């Protein structure tokens with residue numbers, strides 16, 4: 001049997017209790033895939049005299065970061081869709097409709113590489129399942145909550161749909177997407193030694209029929225899977241639901257029995273504080289994508305109201321075409337800043353709170369609170385070491401005020417992550433990914449993105465892209 005690993009010498013933030021769970025001169029002991037013990041280094045050395053040491057001197061040691069909502073194929077479209085109105089129609093769709101399977105998979109790998117190196121250990125990915133998608137996570141060694149997208153938009157999606165009309169939803173298309181998601185779930189839920197979990201993903205209450213939502217809820221209850229769904233994600237969704245059912249999204253979901261602890265509600269962009277509180281009180285959880293919703297919509301979603309009503313909020317990076325990065329350090333900082341600005345109050349969303357959203361509370365929101373998000377005996381050994389010996393994180397002070405957590409949230413970029421461990425296995429060492437070939441991943445992404453750009457440019461529809469004006473004006 002391999003020896004336990006003793007991680008010592010670092011500043012240990014366990015995220016246990018109601019704060020950040022700092023242990024002075026603390027150490028973590030990992031045996032196999034689990035954390036065996038956490039406590040003062042002297043105690044750990046006595047308890048585990050026969051160990052291999054991992055020296056974390058000069059580092060912060062904390063649980064791996066949780067990114068609860070991402071669309072990883074879109075990493076291939078980084079930077080082609082932002083700073084515009086009608087983001088989906090006028091910026092993203094002209095590209096995304098030409099996304100091939102190879103391009104999508106290159107995006108997935110690029111995204112996993114980017115986020116892993118920035119300390120993300122749990123990936124809440126939401127997309128059309130393509131061959132190689134789940135395998136990428138299994139092979140990379142990370143933890144993933146995979147949600148195959150379910151929608152009932154006929155082939156061609158919203159092409160041909162006119163603003164102000166109802167989308168043409170199709171019963172059979174939705175049924176097939178549900179069947180496909182269930183097959184995917186049966187294949188992958190609990191796979192890779194339990195590192196992979198599956199959720200059901202209606203793309204939005206406006207993008208499937210009510211009967212699809214009811215069927216998804218029945219399956220979720222039968223299989224014990226959560227429902228991961230965009231909720232109140234835009235005025236377009238609200239208009240569609242008003243036209244179809246005479247309800248806004250939260251009312252509709254309450255009406256048909258979807259508002260409960262099984263729901264992971266993403267965005268709530270258009271939800272009022274009252275609606276957010278209602279969703280929180282139902283036991284449902286929220287994913288807040290501050291960067292993406294800021295860039296795409298210019299909105300700060302009502303996470304503060306959600307939390308005040310007792311709800312759990314996880315952070316998500318959404319997509320690189322309209323957030324431009326998938327990095328939870330970025331999300332922590334933006335979340336704290338945007339909420340301070342929204343409420344004109346510097347005490348809102350302090351650093352320790354957003355760090356909890358990115359770790360312990362994010363894990364709980366994903367239903368993984370008994371496995372990850374905290375450093376405690378019996379938990380999975382998902383943790384990161386962040387090198388504090390960088391100009392932007394120096395100096396390090398322990399008293400009278402410990403400055404590490406504020407600096408991690410407001411000054412770190414994620415590039416300071418030195419070591420990443422998932423289920424006891426080191427996946428990033430000295431900043432280098434061990435399970436993904438970074439050069440090959442980036443090269444393939446470049447090739448696929450160029451080919452995709454050629455296909456887009458040949459499509460006459462691309463002329464409707466809002467950013468062409470910025471190109472002509474010399475702004476890009």
Ligand SMILES: [Zn+2]
Nearest residue numbers: 069071230318
């Ligand atoms: Zn999304």
